[in-house]
Amino acid sequence: MNQTAVSVRGLRKAYGGFAAVDGLDLDIARGEVFGLLGPNGAGKSTTVEILEGHRNRDGGEVSVLGEDPGRPSRRWRSRIGIVWQNEVTPSELTVAETVRHFAGYFPNPRNPDEVIELVGLAEKAKARVAGLSGGQRRRVDVALGVIGNPELLFLDEPTTGFDPAARRQFWDLIRLLADGGTTIVLTSHYLDEVEALADRLAVVSKGRVVAVGTPATLGGRAHSKATVSWTGPDGRHDHLTDTPAAVVRELANCFGGEVPELTVTRPSLEDVYLSMIEQEAAA
Structure with missing residues (x-):
């Protein structure tokens, strides 16, 4: 099996005269948690939408799960999962009803009770989604993202509002999914979240990967x-x-033992x- 889940070469997308994505290259291995960082307007969201099959590109080569x-074919769509930045969960149904309903859209869904x-x-x-807290509704969104048993899961700012x-409980959930072999693409403005979860990450600026x-x-x-800091x-x-x-x-020798308020930090x-x-x- 190809060990690359996502391969992108020379990706381009423009809106009018503005190049949102300008020759972006990217590789994501199967089974890794990959973080995408960049300021607003850098091209992250457009890139992810193209990878998800929800936005057309102007140029470049893109392969997602081959x-x-x-x-996108119907079979291909069943192999990916998406947790959108904004809540998309129907509020009138219960949690169980919602997850079971969405399970019916996939050819090989996970067990709804196990996902819950x-x-x-x-x-x-048995609680209606409308009565859940914001964090609990976000968990329902995650349940809908994984109910199809995806090979590749896109997470767009998943812990906003947590x-x-x-947030820490959600991190444990992501680690559990990754341990099960799911490839995860994570976009987040929380740097501690990316550091805790990502195996690798890319920084996007002006529509290109810069690191x-x-x-x-x-x-x-x-x-x-x-x-090295001390008092x-x-x-x-x-x-x-x-x-x-x-x-x-050297400081310990000078002070004859403990150094007052000693700290050692790296960037x-x-x-x-x-x-x-x-x-x-x-630049």
Whole structure:
């Protein structure tokens, strides 16, 4: 079996005279969680809509699960799942009725009761969707995204509106799906979410991919200088260095043991991402 779930070469899409996607290249392996980052207007949403088969492209080659999403077959559509940014769940039905109804659209659906359990809504199965909290309705959206037993799942800003506890529970659900072999494409403005979930990620700016890597190595992050900070008799000090361990040893010798308010930090994923976006904006 082809180990590439998504392959994109030279993708282009323009609206009038504006190039929303301008020669984008991308590869996503089967079974990985892949994050797409970029500011508003960078071309992420247009790219994902093309991959989902919901928007036509102007140029380039695209293969999703071995087929062209520009000519989607019924069988191909049954192999992908989508969790939209905005809620699409009917509010009049109960959770169980909704999930069972949508299961009927697919040739090989998952067991509706198991899916309801999977997304943490077993106790709400008989409750009407209209009466659920925002986070619970979002879980119904996820249930509808996975009920068809998709090989590839698109998640568009999946935890918008979640409280911190609900977000962490949702992360566990995504990890469970990934462990089961589902390929996941995640777009999110929450950098901690992408860092926690993504095996790899791409930064999109001005309609092109400007960097690809793991959360730990993106943009040379793993080799970035560290900042050693401490408090001395004359106040707070910050020292940028390639050898933080050596600096800490020297400080420990100077202080004769514990170093007051010692911290060692490297650039966060957010720091690296914002630096990339600023450089691209200035280019």
